[in-house]
Amino acid sequence: MSRVLVTDGHWRKTLAAVRSLGKRGVEVTVGESSRVAASFFSKYCSRRLVYPSVRRHPEAFLAFLHQELRKSNYDLIMPMEEETLLLLAQHREEFAPVARLPIPPYEAIVKVRDKGWLLQHASQMRIPIPRTVWVKDMADLRTIKDAIPPPWVIKPRVSSGSFGIAYVEQAVDLPEAYRKVHSQFPFPLIQERLPLEGEAFGCSALLDKGSQVKALFVHRRLREYPITGGPSTLRESVRHPRIEELGIRLLQSLKWHGVAMVEFKVDPRDNEPKLMELNPRFWGSLALAIHAGVDFPYLLYRMAMGKEFAPVVDYTVGVRCRWLLPGDILHFLQNPHRFHLKPSFFQFRGTPDDILSGDDPLPIVGAFLTLLSLPWDKDLRRFLKRR
Numbered sequence: 001m002s003r004v005l006v007t008d009g010h011w012r013k014t015l016a017a018v019r020s021l022g023k024r025g026v027e028v029t030v031g032e033s034s035r036v037a038a039s040f041f042s043k044y045c046s047r048r049l050v051y052p053s054v055r056r057h058p059e060a061f062l063a064f065l066h067q068e069l070r071k072s073n074y075d076l077i078m079p080m081e082e083e084t085l086l087l088l089a090q091h092r093e094e095f096a097p098v099a100r101l102p103i104p105p106y107e108a109i110v111k112v113r114d115k116g117w118l119l120q121h122a123s124q125m126r127i128p129i130p131r132t133v134w135v136k137d138m139a140d141l142r143t144i145k146d147a148i149p150p151p152w153v154i155k156p157r158v159s160s161g162s163f164g165i166a167y168v169e170q171a172v173d174l175p176e177a178y179r180k181v182h183s184q185f186p187f188p189l190i191q192e193r194l195p196l197e198g199e200a201f202g203c204s205a206l207l208d209k210g211s212q213v214k215a216l217f218v219h220r221r222l223r224e225y226p227i228t229g230g231p232s233t234l235r236e237s238v239r240h241p242r243i244e245e246l247g248i249r250l251l252q253s254l255k256w257h258g259v260a261m262v263e264f265k266v267d268p269r270d271n272e273p274k275l276m277e278l279n280p281r282f283w284g285s286l287a288l289a290i291h292a293g294v295d296f297p298y299l300l301y302r303m304a305m306g307k308e309f310a311p312v313v314d315y316t317v318g319v320r321c322r323w324l325l326p327g328d329i330l331h332f333l334q335n336p337h338r339f340h341l342k343p344s345f346f347q348f349r350g351t352p353d354d355i356l357s358g359d360d361p362l363p364i365v366g367a368f369l370t371l372l373s374l375p376w377d378k379d380l381r382r383f384l385k386r387r
Helices: 012-023 058-071 082-090 106-113 115-124 140-148 171-182 243-255 288-294 295-304 324-334 363-372 378-386
Strands: 003-006 027-032 045-050 076-078 133-136 152-155 166-169 190-191 198-208 213-224 232-238 258-267 270-280 320-322
Touching: 003 012, 012 045, 012 288, 012 295, 012 320, 058 082, 076 295, 082 106, 106 115, 115 133, 115 166, 115 190, 115 270, 133 140, 133 243, 140 171, 152 171, 166 171, 198 243, 198 295, 213 243, 213 288, 213 324, 232 324, 243 258, 243 270, 258 295, 288 295, 288 320
Parallel strands: 003 027, 003 076, 027 045
Antiparallel strands: 133 190, 152 166, 152 190, 198 213, 198 258, 213 232, 232 320, 258 270
16 A cells, blocks of 8 residues: 655644545555644544654754654655655755656745745746835835836735735835835835736646646635635636636746645736736645546555556536535635625535535644644644634
């Protein structure tokens, strides 16, 4: 039986990967820096590892992983969170003799994490981006309104999720808002804020070592938390040829290998998708793609094991998947139009969930225990503080 080590057991995407592989008969070991993690409670988790914190003790984590790989035979390591991905990519040659690590080179990951570099590269590839100013000196703030009229979005060049993002409506508020973000994330970008009615999409893909497409999936965000921009709490599988073309063109221009999700927002002024960012790892809404018929974790596993398969580019359109606890509940509580949402918050039938599952019910217990562990879990507290 094949064995896979999946890291970062707290997160929804990890649970989706564990269920995906376990249902296919793969023996899955899950690792996390806490003794409580949602994926530990899955019936598809065959073994649990508690390792040193990747964030606080990276050297100890690497030493632990080396020892684990010498002691137990694994076919594959599947890093799920960005910090774990970066650390393993940086040390990939050390692990190559003992386990496959199907991720892009470290240098490629570092480049695409920098939104400034990525947007400039995309613009060179004629991929539409929001109007953007790359601030090099604080004096540049005086002339921003001449280049881009308000409202604006201030974005850190390197961050994940909605960390560090600030919205500015009036020119008088720009200097203070910019300096506040700059104090944590030096010289963030300033972009035009696309009209709120523009729809947001994610183009997810798996590419082989020749950057040929092995899997493709597009989803549309229906709800998110925070409601001003954050992880999706409800999303739907769609087809969007223009976004597919732009997403694949960007990834192939980067000579990408592995999984990634390219995020776009459609500008309703010209109906053109504009690039938002690129996630160089598995994404939070991974469960939707699996439910719709594109099983990215299992396909990545097959590709890493050298098994041939035809590209998976067809899937069921109109499938919805939800992150109810606590994501969609928080959206409901924050949205002033909560009783007029389309689709309704109270529409449960036929909508699978990221965590809740009749086939595999216990991870919700792990999710609740994770919240209860916040007082002593430094990594989780750090994550929520930044959020």
